Amino acid sequence: MLDHITLYVGALVLLQISPILAMSLSADGPVGVNFCCPDEEILRLRKVWDNLPDWRIQAECVRKKGAKSMLDGVEISVLDIKNNQTQVKRTLAKLGSKMPKCGRGLQISRLHTNLYENAANRFRLYGSGYVRILTDGSTVAVDMSNKLVRPAEKVDKEDYCLADTWESNDSYGDDNGTLALSCDPCLEEVLCYFVRLYFIILTDRSRLLIGGRERDGVFVDNIVRIGDKNGDNEVNFEEFESKIVEYLKIAFNILDRDNDGSIDEVLTNEAIKEYSLEFFEQILKNAVEYFDSNGDKSISTDDFISVLRFNDRNEDGEVTIYELIGTSLINLPAPLYTAYTLLDEDQDEKLTIDEMLGFLRRTFTIIDKNGDCNINFEEIVTALGASNLKEDFQLGIKLIGQQYITLAKYFVNGFIAKADKNKDTKVTLEEIIKFADFSFIDRSIQIAPSMGYPNGPAFLYLTGGYERGYGPSNSWREQRERIVVVWLTTLNTFLNNPVYQSTPSTQCGLSGQ
Numbered sequence: 001m002l003d004h005i006t007l008y009v010g011a012l013v014l015l016q017i018s019p020i021l022a023m024s025l026s027a028d029g030p031v032g033v034n035f036c037c038p039d040e041e042i043l044r045l046r047k048v049w050d051n052l053p054d055w056r057i058q059a060e061c062v063r064k065k066g067a068k069s070m071l072d073g074v075e076i077s078v079l080d081i082k083n084n085q086t087q088v089k090r091t092l093a094k095l096g097s098k099m100p101k102c103g104r105g106l107q108i109s110r111l112h113t114n115l116y117e118n119a120a121n122r123f124r125l126y127g128s129g130y131v132r133i134l135t136d137g138s139t140v141a142v143d144m145s146n147k148l149v150r151p152a153e154k155v156d157k158e159d160y161c162l163a164d165t166w167e168s169n170d171s172y173g174d175d176n177g178t179l180a181l182s183c184d185p186c187l188e189e190v191l192c193y194f195v196r197l198y199f200i201i202l203t204d205r206s207r208l209l210i211g212g213r214e215r216d217g218v219f220v221d222n223i224v225r226i227g228d229k230n231g232d233n234e235v236n237f238e239e240f241e242s243k244i245v246e247y248l249k250i251a252f253n254i255l256d257r258d259n260d261g262s263i264d265e266v267l268t269n270e271a272i273k274e275y276s277l278e279f280f281e282q283i284l285k286n287a288v289e290y291f292d293s294n295g296d297k298s299i300s301t302d303d304f305i306s307v308l309r310f311n312d313r314n315e316d317g318e319v320t321i322y323e324l325i326g327t328s329l330i331n332l333p334a335p336l337y338t339a340y341t342l343l344d345e346d347q348d349e350k351l352t353i354d355e356m357l358g359f360l361r362r363t364f365t366i367i368d369k370n371g372d373c374n375i376n377f378e379e380i381v382t383a384l385g386a387s388n389l390k391e392d393f394q395l396g397i398k399l400i401g402q403q404y405i406t407l408a409k410y411f412v413n414g415f416i417a418k419a420d421k422n423k424d425t426k427v428t429l430e431e432i433i434k435f436a437d438f439s440f441i442d443r444s445i446q447i448a449p450s451m452g453y454p455n456g457p458a459f460l461y462l463t464g465g466y467e468r469g470y471g472p473s474n475s476w477r478e479q480r481e482r483i484v485v486v487w488l489t490t491l492n493t494f495l496n497n498p499v500y501q502s503t504p505s506t507q508c509g510l511s512g513q
Contacts, residue, residue: 030093031078032146036163036181037061038097039068043166043179045108051445052438053197056104059181067165069094071178079143090144092162099161102183104193104438109140109150111162111178140180148180155182190435191248195241209235218306222290245433247286252429254279262426263416273405274376277364277509284360288353300350321349335492342500361504366497373508377401387494390486396458403455411444 036043041061048058072094077087100106141149146157160182186192202220203209211224211233227235227243254276255263293303301308301319308319322328329337343359344351367375367383381401385394418437420427464480 030073030091031142031144032093032095033071033142033157034095034098034161035069035071036097036099036161036179037067037069037165040065042067043163043181045166045168050438050442052104052442057106057108059099059106059108061099064165069164071162071164076142079141079149088144092142095157097161098158100159100181100183102188105184105187107150107182107184107187109180109182111140111142111180148182150182159183188436189433190438190441191244191433192241193438195244196237199237199240207236209240218293218304221306222293225293226289248432249429250282250286251279252432254282260426262428264426274374276374277361277368278373280360280364281357281509284356285353288356296350298350298352299356302350333488335488335495338492338495342495358504359500361506361509362499362502364508365505366494366499368508371507377405383494384490387490387497389490393462393486393490396462399458400455400462404452407448407452411448414440414444 036059038061040063042064044060044062046058048056050056071092073091075089075091078090080086080088143149143154148155148157148160160180162178162180164178166179186196199209202223209220209224209227211221211228213220223240224233224235227239229239229242252263253259255265257265288297288299291299291303296302301321301324305312305317305319308324311319311323313323329340332340341347342362343355345355345358364375367379369379369382381394381397384397385391415435416427418440419431419435421431462483464476464483
């Protein structure tokens, strides 16, 4: 008797799952997909405004009497990936009602039920709320394995849905056709989102940075030179993002002073109050790596010849500093000429990495009075005071400096608190890369422009603005001239420090490790 019951139950289960098995196992069977909304509901798309560079679209299912998807059983063209992506006819079958859960990364595309028509066009719902055609030579389709095929990626059946009954709050677009909703994980993370946005701007949506094209110029060529991982003279988004993360990792390791894989030092504000020589050396070395177009480990006008060629007055294929600035270096104000001679030690109009590192290390030694291999804001002001900068100017610098230090503490502390997901007061590189709190970024964008504007009266006092500032004269020109003299005198005193004539110290920085 028990055997009969077991056999009966097994038969019922087999009958229930057989349609799904048929979808998966039969090459000629239907393609199972999730529908975005159940019956009696339709998909509603609306714009959401914030302070980030572009709008985002929010999708939700709302009740509508009599609404019913017509996709179940409809015949469409699908891709047969195993057979050179040929197009075959299959019917759609409903697996369930499930919408992908995502925020800013929501991707909405028009699904072509017939791939033979408009196969070169891909539709995407943009922030303005309507469907535009994006002619990028690709299309959004479903393949025989139930996956959504997007440019350069496939989306599993559990991570997308289809909707043929939908509405938008923008009157430009029509509400006809089938939409495919999926998530782009990159756009769900703050770092990846902004890197992607910058990459799109650089490439003008071509998805590739290509070296050697005159229209793109030396700056794109430099990105390709340092970012090309496979030697094809191109940089795709993955390579571009990898380089940005590489720079982030360098900064992270410098801030992680105890090498515990966390920048908990930032939580005590130590890492934003003072900076090591290593920090500045890494910035300098990466800047030289980027701008050194000809690979001679130096920076000169030769590295920018493609954009400076109009300054080549004698048309000899080279641009001298004289041709660039229109005067001889010796005619510059004495402190500026002194600064140049200290930087370009052999006067060959090329700043080598060794020359720049030497100047940086000497400057750091002058400011780092306590010799702890870190400099802070107070030490910078003290060094300027020792170079005879007037006390009222020191006061102005302190007022402006404290404003930005306070703002930096606010933003950094807020970011760290949000990034520390497990609340262990340890902020790892992974937590920073995966930071996804766009609401914090939105609030920060509101605060930064207003509170980040320099202290007006102090800034005008230090620069000789249009309000009454340094000196007794009512003449703006005379006032500006007096202020220029103050700054040049301070610079001259600073550069005449005997440290600049000595061998640079290797106690701190990269060479001291």
